[in-house]
Amino acid sequence: MNILLTNDDGIMAPGIAAAYKELVKIGNITVVAPSDRMSGAGHSITVFEPLVCEKVTIEGSFTGYSVSGSPADCVKLALMEICPTKPDIVVSGINHGANVGINVYYSGTVAAAMEAAFYRIPAIALSAAHEENTDFKNAAIYSLQVIEKLLPVTLPGVININIPALSKAKPKGLKVVPQSTMGFDEHYIKTQNDAGQTLYQLAGGTHRDVDLPSDTLALSDGFITVTSLGFDMTDYKGMEKLHQLKF
Amino acid sequence: MNILLTNDDGIMAPGIAAAYKELVKIGNITVVAPSDRMSGAGHSITVFEPLVCEKVTIEGSFTGYSVSGSPADCVKLALMEICPTKPDIVVSGINHGANVGINVYYSGTVAAAMEAAFYRIPAIALSAAHEENTDFKNAAIYSLQVIEKLLPVTLPGVININIPALSKAKPKGLKVVPQSTMGFDEHYIKTQNDAGQTLYQLAGGTHRDVDLPSDTLALSDGFITVTSLGFDMTDYKGMEKLHQLKF
Numbered sequence: 001m002n003i004l005l006t007n008d009d010g011i012m013a014p015g016i017a018a019a020y021k022e023l024v025k026i027g028n029i030t031v032v033a034p035s036d037r038m039s040g041a042g043h044s045i046t047v048f049e050p051l052v053c054e055k056v057t058i059e060g061s062f063t064g065y066s067v068s069g070s071p072a073d074c075v076k077l078a079l080m081e082i083c084p085t086k087p088d089i090v091v092s093g094i095n096h097g098a099n100v101g102i103n104v105y106y107s108g109t110v111a112a113a114m115e116a117a118f119y120r121i122p123a124i125a126l127s128a129a130h131e132e133n134t135d136f137k138n139a140a141i142y143s144l145q146v147i148e149k150l151l152p153v154t155l156p157g158v159i160n161i162n163i164p165a166l167s168k169a170k171p172k173g174l175k176v177v178p179q180s181t182m183g184f185d186e187h188y189i190k191t192q193n194d195a196g197q198t199l200y201q202l203a204g205g206t207h208r209d210v211d212l213p214s215d216t217l218a219l220s221d222g223f224i225t226v227t228s229l230g231f232d233m234t235d236y237k238g239m240e241k242l243h244q245l246k247f
Numbered sequence: 248m249n250i251l252l253t254n255d256d257g258i259m260a261p262g263i264a265a266a267y268k269e270l271v272k273i274g275n276i277t278v279v280a281p282s283d284r285m286s287g288a289g290h291s292i293t294v295f296e297p298l299v300c301e302k303v304t305i306e307g308s309f310t311g312y313s314v315s316g317s318p319a320d321c322v323k324l325a326l327m328e329i330c331p332t333k334p335d336i337v338v339s340g341i342n343h344g345a346n347v348g349i350n351v352y353y354s355g356t357v358a359a360a361m362e363a364a365f366y367r368i369p370a371i372a373l374s375a376a377h378e379e380n381t382d383f384k385n386a387a388i389y390s391l392q393v394i395e396k397l398l399p400v401t402l403p404g405v406i407n408i409n410i411p412a413l414s415k416a417k418p419k420g421l422k423v424v425p426q427s428t429m430g431f432d433e434h435y436i437k438t439q440n441d442a443g444q445t446l447y448q449l450a451g452g453t454h455r456d457v458d459l460p461s462d463t464l465a466l467s468d469g470f471i472t473v474t475s476l477g478f479d480m481t482d483y484k485g486m487e488k489l490h491q492l493k494f
Contacts, residue, residue: 039336040291040293041289044287044288044290044291044353046287047286047287050436050438051435051448052440052444052445053444072289076433080433081437102365105361105480114352118430119351153492154479155485156482178481183366183367188328199297200297201296201298225320229482231428232428233426235476238402241403245396247423
């Protein structure tokens with residue numbers, strides 16, 4: 001099996017090295033990842049400038065390609081220029097921090113997987129809950145266990161896998177749960193710089209949630225979460241309302 | 248009515264000035280837009296650095312706030328810090344270039360509207376087909392006609408409005424159509440810089456489409472398109488497959 005591996009924390013991040021170490025047991029891996037940390041990149045792509053691509057070796061881990069762009073850029077470039085053959089699967093991660101709820105929109109990790117899905121290639125996004133010392137090694141081991149169960153199935157779109165915090169306890173189990181659509185509680189910290197300009201630093205970002213079963217809730221309860229994400233944003237209930245209007 | 252107006256082409260772009268000129272007829276507008284051109288920004292947000300926010304006057308048009316970030320950053324900051332009261336509606340655009348099909352994922356214009364939807368504020372994304380001299384003035388007039396028809400309705404999520412090329416003909420009419428999920432035909436142009444690094448410039452980007460009714464098809468046929476977009480990415484058919492697995 002040919003695997004394309006990417007991430008959004010950058011090619012030097014510990015999460016992608018941990019993912020590589022496990023995934024190499026089940027396939028041939030091509031690594032194409034951002035040269036820099038791209039957290040919050042969402043589904044941004046580089047349109048006005050060329051991408052710089054360099055072959056790099058990460059000591060004690062892998063040789064891959066670093067790209068001066070976003071996670072989605074990496075997948076586009078890998079599929080069109082770098083991968084020797086079309087990958088059977090694209091894996092993105094392991095991200096340092098969960099990607100559940102509306103975070104899937106801000107997430108470069110999910111966007112990279114979604115980009116592969118645009119090309120009709122099965123794609124998996126891997127994220128581990130943010131801790132001071134996130135245990136990427138065990139997060140990768142749990143991730144591989146889930147991926148091996150998924151592989152016999154024809155996967156539609158993106159499978160979004162999140163591993164709960166592992167420093168204090170093992171996962172309580174695994175839940176297949178929908179994406180939460182609740183927002184965040186967040187705010188800005190306002191300061192001024194020496195030039196007298198007003199600066200705002202984003203802070204907070206706690207997920208609001210309700211009692212409905214969701215990825216956000218299940219993850220915070222200590223479960224591994226697995227969610228199927230698609231890329232038809234059409235809101236069909238909304239469409240019904242629009243069809244009733246006289247334009 | 249209080250309107251928050253933003254875009255992704257930057258606060259100096261002609262599209263936002265054209266939108267302002269029409270929208271001011273129906274409400275009080277606060278403009279908060281990126282200081283720079285942010286095409287392809289997707290739903291990226293700025294997490295590691297503070298945003299610089301400055302009050303600016305665009306000669307002959309409006310006084311607003313420029314923000315050193317993405318379109319989604321602008322909406323977050325506007326809602327939490329800048330708008331005097333919660334806006335009744337958020338409008339993003341008019342973008343220079345259509346945002347149909349999977350382009351809605353790459354689009355900062357749509358992302359800004361989606362960010363407002365996360366806050367449960369009705370949101371509208373406006374885009375005009377890319378031409379050498381896109382007719383933003385008439386695109387804005389058509390946009391306002393559509394918005395006025397939409398306003399009595401409780402809008403869910405984002406209403407994505409695209410105006411076809413106007414230089415050669417008027418729109419053939421208006422179609423309420425779902426988002427196309429087909430991909431692009433695109434490629435990279437490979438070069439080298441003086442330092443011997445390999446560079447790749449993204450090129451192409453023609454929408455693939457089939458005969459199914461969609462935003463992509465209707466727009467290229469010369470119709471104004473209106474699409475309801477939601478923010479639950481969960482693929483419920485995919486979820487059924489996942490529920491059948493034994494994890």
